[in-house]
Amino acid sequence: MSTADSLPGATRPKQKRRSPEARREEFIRKAAEFFAEEGFGGGTRELASKLGVTQPLLYRYFPSKDELIQAVYRSVYLDRWKPEWDELLGDRSKPIRLRLQQFYEAYTDAIFTREWIRIYLFSGLKGVEINRWYVGVVESRILNRIVEEYRHEAGLPALKTPPSAELELAWVLHGGIFYYGVRKYIYNSPVLEDKSRVISNALDVFLEGIARVFGTTVKARNTAVRRTGDG
Structure with missing residues (x-):
């Protein structure tokens, strides 16, 4: 004492x-x-x-x-969204390939945590609204923007609502990147540690695939951007 x-x-x-x-x-x-x-x-x-x-x-x-x-939900999900991501996705002074690389690197830095992913998966399994709410955020703030910006850079007509086929292609891109985090932080499975390379490869596949669907040349124009950025 x-x-x-x-x-x-x-x-x-x-x-x-x-x-x-x-x-x-x-x-x-x-x-x-x-x-x-x-x-x-x-x-x-x-x-x-x-x-x-x-x-x-x-x-x-x-x-x-x-x-x-x-x-x-507001604390873990909405509060982690950064307003500058909206600006980045819509910044047409940069090629879409570069914008998407920068966005997904920053976005995954924010969400690739054990807590974020486990809550998201638990809520989906239990039917809790968190999962449905955030799916809406992903579609409106990320995937719809990807389709809109792709169509603009490819010289395709602007549409009020993204075509379902194009939106599904964007989901394939987004889901593949997200599942990298699931494998690493939930399953504890071996993954390619270079997250930037994983994102880069996923974007190449997405842009090449959507370019073939529409016969556009965005993928070709952005290949040089990727190689320059990769060093």
Whole structure:
């Protein structure tokens, strides 16, 4: 015991109480960790126990489990989206090949974590809305833009809605890159460690395939860009 503690009337300094906002953010962070490890089964009582708080206290911040799931979705998924990615995808001063390489390298740096991927997969298996919500984000902010920008660079007419065949080709590209992260962070399987090369190869396959479908020459024009960027 310290001298100060042994003195009559001595009191230990009180811990600074966290603000409600800080406490709320802590709950979201711990809930994300819990969902990533345990999935979305169980009720709020079990979740509160795992978080180390009482159920009534958890209800003060999140009146329902669905509201907590929505908060986790915003924190883990929406808050990681960077506004500059929208600008990059639409920057027509750069060839689409270069834009897509830069975008996917930055995007995968943000989402290739065990927590992000496990929550995404668990939510899909359990029918939790997180999976469906984020699929909508991927289509509207990434895949539709890829098709739109490809068509512009290839000299094809602009369309209000991407043709389903072209959108599916974009999904093949995106899904292949995403599955690289699944293999590495979920299955712990051997992967080609050079993520940039994986993305580069996937883009070559995508651009060559879509160019053959439409008889365009975007792939050929961008091959030189890729080789220059690869060094």
